[in-house]
Amino acid sequence: MHLTYKNTKDEILAVMHQAKHEPPHLHHALELVWIKSGSLELGMGEELYHMQAGDVGILFPDLIHHYQVFSAGQNMAVFVNAPPFIVGAYEETLNQKAPKIPVLKASVIPEDVYRSFDALLTTKDIPIAQAYLQIILARCIKELTLTEKSNVESEDLIYRTVAYVSAHFNHAVSLEEMAKALGVSKYVLSRIFSKTFHRNFNQYLNDARLGFACQRLETTNDTITEICLDSGFESQRTFNRAFKERFKMSPSQYRILQQRQQEEKEEQYGVFDNDDQGTEKHCTDRT
Numbered sequence: 001m002h003l004t005y006k007n008t009k010d011e012i013l014a015v016m017h018q019a020k021h022e023p024p025h026l027h028h029a030l031e032l033v034w035i036k037s038g039s040l041e042l043g044m045g046e047e048l049y050h051m052q053a054g055d056v057g058i059l060f061p062d063l064i065h066h067y068q069v070f071s072a073g074q075n076m077a078v079f080v081n082a083p084p085f086i087v088g089a090y091e092e093t094l095n096q097k098a099p100k101i102p103v104l105k106a107s108v109i110p111e112d113v114y115r116s117f118d119a120l121l122t123t124k125d126i127p128i129a130q131a132y133l134q135i136i137l138a139r140c141i142k143e144l145t146l147t148e149k150s151n152v153e154s155e156d157l158i159y160r161t162v163a164y165v166s167a168h169f170n171h172a173v174s175l176e177e178m179a180k181a182l183g184v185s186k187y188v189l190s191r192i193f194s195k196t197f198h199r200n201f202n203q204y205l206n207d208a209r210l211g212f213a214c215q216r217l218e219t220t221n222d223t224i225t226e227i228c229l230d231s232g233f234e235s236q237r238t239f240n241r242a243f244k245e246r247f248k249m250s251p252s253q254y255r256i257l258q259q260r261q262q263e264e265k266e267e268q269y270g271v272f273d274n275d276d277q278g279t280e281k282h283c284t285d286r287t
Helices: 084-096 111-120 126-143 157-168 175-182 186-196 201-219 224-230 236-247 251-269
Strands: 002-004 011-018 022-025 030-037 039-044 047-052 056-059 065-068 076-082 097-099 146-148
Touching: 011 111, 011 126, 011 201, 011 251, 022 157, 022 201, 030 039, 030 047, 030 084, 030 111, 030 126, 039 056, 056 126, 076 084, 076 111, 076 126, 084 097, 084 126, 111 126, 157 175, 157 186, 157 201, 175 186, 186 201, 201 224, 201 236, 201 251, 224 236, 224 251, 236 251
Parallel strands: none
Antiparallel strands: 002 011, 011 076, 022 065, 030 056, 030 076, 039 047, 039 065, 097 146
16 A cells, blocks of 8 residues: 655555565654564664564654564565654654554554554555554554653764665765765764674665665556656666666566565455455464
């Protein structure tokens, strides 16, 4: 599901796909993740939280987070991103607070939370999507221990580095320009990338761009050229080369593969169009 607000760039995204490694990043959207099968490690700050089937992760806006996958097999998850302003009474909480532990275990999650996740995958109406998001937050936030976001955020160089790349990856940016903007030498910044992220600047920047491109390929009908430019690549040739180096296929092949796999996953996990109420089924692997 991909819904866009008119005259803005704000979006609600909901997609089910194989969990995969994602480097540290942040964004101004609320992010929800529900593990359908297998497991996933969610990192926030310096902590890593193990998630397994039925668990739900709730990542408030503007907090650095990342994902790691250690287990083989079907590690399937539903990921939802939404701007905080659409959740009404919870907007202030999302913007000012942060969960001490961002993961809720399956044992404390009501069944209507899972049904809401399922519905978000197929709904085509923004007010309906908004209602399902509010159900999830109403049921889950009360189970979280919250702290002031200022206690979790940091003004250290690592935080500012992630924030800068997250805000500028889709523009032309160089290590020198970034170092100047952050008020440090490019050599100090280069060490941050190599020692903290185990990537050089260009690799980390490409990770951010390719991650954004994959999301667009999976959830929109935008053209390859539009996705290339929106992701920050200077040309489609550069985009295709970087994409093939990472995924061993072209962007168009990736899109076709994801569409085919999405259809198979929807059939396997019982996700049906909301209009087909007679056949809607809710499936959760809660082992």
